[in-house]
Amino acid sequence: MGQEDIFALIPKDKFDTSTIDELMKLNEDEVKIILPELLYWIADFNWPIAKEMIxxxxxxxxxxxxxxxxxxxxxxxxxxxxxxxxxxxxxVLSKEVQKNILTDIKRICDSPTVTEEIEGVCDEAKEFIENYNL
Structure with a gap:
């Protein structure tokens, strides 16, 4: 699949789940170029695309x-x-990936920014650490 075809699979809006099946067929090399854009689509879990994108x-x-x-x-x-x-x-990621991210989650627990506190990010980070034995 060409780059242009791969970029065409990025959702157009929060309701656009039409390309999920095709995204699931991509291999790791193909998806690398659009992964940052795909990650964006979980920024609000009220969006229909978010659950599918996970x-x-x-x-x-x-x-x-x-x-x-x-x-x-x-x-x-x-x-x-x-x-x-x-x-x-x-x-939902592997324990190995979770372990690789643990330092970043601990930073949020130990030294959250003001907005991480306001938005509850530090609470989620603490809950994650409590619930996942890494």
Whole structure:
């Protein structure tokens, strides 16, 4: 599949689940170029696309680690994306990937930003650490 075809599979809006089946057929090399855009679609779990996108993302968990680590950095401002990554995505990933992200989750627990506290990101991080024996 060509790059243009792969980029065409990125959802157009929060209701666009039409390409989920095709996204599930991609291999790791093909999906790499659009993974950052796909991760964005779980930023609000009220969006119909979000639940479907979790299933796509978990297929490519080995490629997600650096993207998740970047999203969870203190200087990243999308706290709702952080919240949903911790609440919905990380729990369905392999223990190995969870362990690789643990330092980032602990940072949120130990030194949350003001907005991470306001948005409940630190509460989700603490709950994750309590519930997942890593």
């Amino acid at each position: 299933n796509v993302l978990k297929r490519f968990s080995n490629n997600l680690t650096p993207l998740i680590q970047n999203a969870l950095r203190a200087d990243e401002s999308d706290d709702m994306l952080k919240y949903w990554i911790i609440r919905e995505l990380i729990p």
